[in-house]
Structures are given as structure tokens and as C-alpha cells.
Amino acid sequence: MLETYIIEQLAALAEYGTLSKVSEVLHISQPAISRSMQKAEDELGVSLFVRGKNRIAFNELGELAARHARIVLSAHNEMIRAVREADRRRRTFSYGAIAPAPMWTLTPLLSQLFPGQTVSADLQETEESLVEGLNEGNYNLIVLLRPLAGGGCYSRPFMREKLSILLPRTHRLAGRKSIYLADLSGEKLLIHNKIGFWYSICQKKIPQAIFLEQSELSTLREIVNSSDLPSFVTNISDNPADLPQNKVAVPILDSEVNVTFYCVCLADRRREYAAIFSALEDAAQRM
Amino acid sequence: MLETYIIEQLAALAEYGTLSKVSEVLHISQPAISRSMQKAEDELGVSLFVRGKNRIAFNELGELAARHARIVLSAHNEMIRAVREADRRRRTFSYGAIAPAPMWTLTPLLSQLFPGQTVSADLQETEESLVEGLNEGNYNLIVLLRPLAGGGCYSRPFMREKLSILLPRTHRLAGRKSIYLADLSGEKLLIHNKIGFWYSICQKKIPQAIFLEQSELSTLREIVNSSDLPSFVTNISDNPADLPQNKVAVPILDSEVNVTFYCVCLADRRREYAAIFSALEDAAQRM
């Protein structure tokens, strides 16, 4: 029986050509490699090399053995990779979402429901990548803007989010009861760039607007508070009572920015995740 | 890195269920197996088992690891098998023949031409199995009754063999210059049963004959010499001068039993085996 370390060294010799090169790549002394190759021949009961006084090279059988060594090694590495990967998945609850708001509710909830597991949240801009991740097992759960029909999935609504524009009371639109995104044409707007699907919607529907992007949320808040530029708020991200005195939030009526989020999991996980859905139910009722 | 012996024991545990069973199957002590499994977990950095006080069972990750262990082991065994098989092929010259006569010439010749190699001869009754064996690499060379067209093969005739019937001078057919197999209808015939294609030809073409079979050639000769039953001789197997005084050899005219043998090898071996073919040429001229 050939031990793995010998097979590894055999494959390395095929790759690097000389024992000395193998020894420095694998951080093993040169004589050790030499002995390993002798042992390989001994265990196989076969000559694998043509040896000069200071040269070693594969013969035909050696080439064959080296090709097989690569195969064995790749199966070996795949074994280790697969087991570790399965373990990682077993101990992390990973979900993806189309927007940040649901994550503020979901992450704490999941941490509470699965105390042993790490909760990993992933913000994506497109629903396709989320659905793909769900089907490939990369996500235990995903949050979309619509229920996912068929495909062995189970969907459930759990949260509504409505976008408003935060305007200084002196702004030309501050008196409006409501507006459309199109009304903001030409404005300079402060915007967070890690907001999932919102970002592309706003880019698309506000003609000639200038977006002043900021990736740090706390920094963005400071800038919002200290400037007169319009920015976005939602019913979830911002409590109406906490808004600055000198500003007013005007609801935006476009249907694209008044959304319901849906939790989606694979159908065969529905039972396992029942606790999540009932907890979301409770949370929705308190909202 | 998981050493092979650990992977082997892991796979064995999946197969036999308990450490003690594995220990007796692999002839290793029970504590050794226990430690190996702990080491497997340690190296993978993952828990593979659910342990009771005197019970061990795979968990989900363990099942996965065991499945992969089987894969790794089969690649490992295939490596050893392939190398040893290639070595065996490298050191044996193996050929197959449709009849025994060519082997009497070929085997000594090949032993002489390839002194380092063992010559292995294989008698087959059908040409199909020979051609298949040639194409699969089981035979370096085969001997057929016809040249093999196409298929990347090279064919060369090297020997004729003609069948006669050996009759006591008192036999009703002993005076004939020649006969056909059909003339032997109803006879009791002594026959060797390891004669390749001859056997099925005779069975087929002599109606109502009774074949007294004998597998030992020397025994057959004795019986032939001490009885009055007809038997077969050929120009190759039997020198006319050595025939018993009280018997006569009558040629058989059926074309199926007056044959030319052809040596066939794969076309890309033609150069390598050139020495064989030229030696056969010489032998044929001396014949």
C-alpha cells in the first residue's frame, strides 16, 4: 500500500523533474525524497526510474505511475475539500438578500434561532444570482421582492418597505404630499451604494440626477445631517420621530420602491426552517 | 494530509460498521483503529462520528468522508493495478493462436528473439476472441487462418498445415489416395481436444462420427499406437517417416483442413516485430 506522502512526492517529481526541486517545494530534505521513490518502487515491486549516477528520470512505468498519482491526489484533495466544505456549510447559516433592510431583522433573528451557527448575510443586486445561490446550496435562505413560484421552493412575505425622499424644508418639493422619482430629475442626491436593488432602480428612474455615493453608512448619516442635499429614507431604516427637525420626508409613489420582501427557501427545508417563518410572522405583526 | 492507511480504515468502517470488525478484517488491533479514526477527525479538523460509550457511528460528515474514502481507495488500487499490469505486459510476450501447430514454431522463436521476456501462448477456438485480444492489448501477436484486412493491423502468412487421416492398413479407406471428411462418417476417431479450430471443423463435417477425446497429447500417442482406430496427423505435427509401420496417412481434401496460418500484429508494432517476421520467412523457406 502506497502512503499518501509517497504519492504526493511522486506527483511532485513528475511536475518538477528533479528530487532537489521537489525537496525545496515540499520542504523535505533531498535524501527523504530519494528514499520515498525507492520505497515506491519497492512497494509496487516494479522499477519506475532510470537512474544515472546523479540523475533520475521516469521510465515508461514511472510515467504511468505519476499520471495515476495525480489522479489519486486529486481524489484525495477533493475528499478533504468536500468534507471541510460540508462542515463549513453545516455550521454557518448563509442567506442572501436583495436589499439591506431585511438583513437588519433576519440576522439577529437567525443568530437567536440557531445559536451554534454563524450567520452569514450576503447582499446581491439581482434576484437571479440569489436564486442560483439558493439552488446551488450556497444560501440556506434568500430574500426577494416576489414569491418564487415552482422549482421546489417555498416563499413567504414578511416585510414591506416604502421609500421616501428626505428634503430640507426649504426645498422646492418639500411641501408635496408625495412625489415620483421622475420629479427628482436633475437633483444632487446623497446615496448609499450598498443598498441592493434600490441602487439600480434609482439610477434608472431619475433622469440626469447626480448621485453622491458613500459606502460608509455612518459617514453618510453625518453628511446628510450637515448638508441640505436630498437623501433617501425608508419606513424601516429610519424612525419618523428621529428625522432632523429641519427636514421632511416625502413619500415616493413609484411602485418599484414600495416593495414587499419575501423569504424563500428550498421546499424540503420548509419544515426545518418553520421556526424562522413563524418568528417572521410575529415580527410582521408587531410592525 | 490523510495517509492511505487511515483512508483504508475509514472505508472499512463504513463497510463493516464496528471498529472491532474492522480490526479483525484488517488484522490490526482495535485501539489502533480507534486512534486512526481520531486522527482522521483531527487532520480534517472536523467531527466525523457520534460516539456512545461503547458505540461509534458516522455522522453526516462521516458518511460523506467515507464515500470519498472509497473513491480515493479505488483510485489508489487502480494505480497499483495499472502499474503492475503494465509491468507484467512489458516483461511477457503474449500471443494467441487458432491452432497448436504454429505455437511449436513461434514459442521457441520468440523466446530466442526476446530473451528477457516470458513468452505466453494462448490457444483459442475462434478468430473473434483472438482479434479482440489483439485490439485490447492482451496479445502482442495473433495467428489466424486469414490475413486481417484494415483495422490498423499488419498480416503475414508463414506456414501451411495439411490434415491427413491415419488409418490401419486394414482399414476400408486405407487404399485411397485421398478422402474427404464426409467419407469418415460413422467412424470411431481418436482426437486431441486441444487443437483450436480443428476441433469444431471435425465435429461439424464428419456426420455420425464418434470422437474419442483425449487431452493429454502423450497419452493420445500411446493409444493411437496401440489401437486400430483412425486418428489425425498433419504435415507439421508428424514427420511421415515416424509413422507406425502398420498404418498409412491418407490426405484429406476438404479446404477447411488445408490451411495457411497468418501472423497478425497491430500496424504500429510492425517495426518493433520486424525480427519476428523475417525469422518466420527464413523458417518457411527451410520448410
Place this chain on the structure above:
DNA sequence: GTCGATTACGTATTACGTAACAATT
């Protein structure tokens, strides 16, 4: 009481590195 698994411990194996050597470039 037997069977199955683990721990403890001493032993034997063995894989390793260092050093020395031989031969090629």
C-alpha cells in the same frame, strides 16, 4: 459475562535530517 470503544503506556517501526560521498555540469 461478553462485546465494543477508549485511554494509558511502553515498544518497535519508520520517516526524517545531517553529514559524507560520488558523479556530472
Place this chain on the structure above:
DNA sequence: AATTGTTACGTAATACGTAATCGAC
């Protein structure tokens, strides 16, 4: 002189078996 491979030798790692322990059937 620098590089490459092998042999010799002492050491350190480690895989092993035996014995003992602890529970479960």
C-alpha cells in the same frame, strides 16, 4: 565550484500492541 542523487547513521515522530477501564447489551 555548484548541482544532483545516493548511502550511512542517529534521532524524533508515530503507529502499533498489550493491558486496563468503562458501559452497553
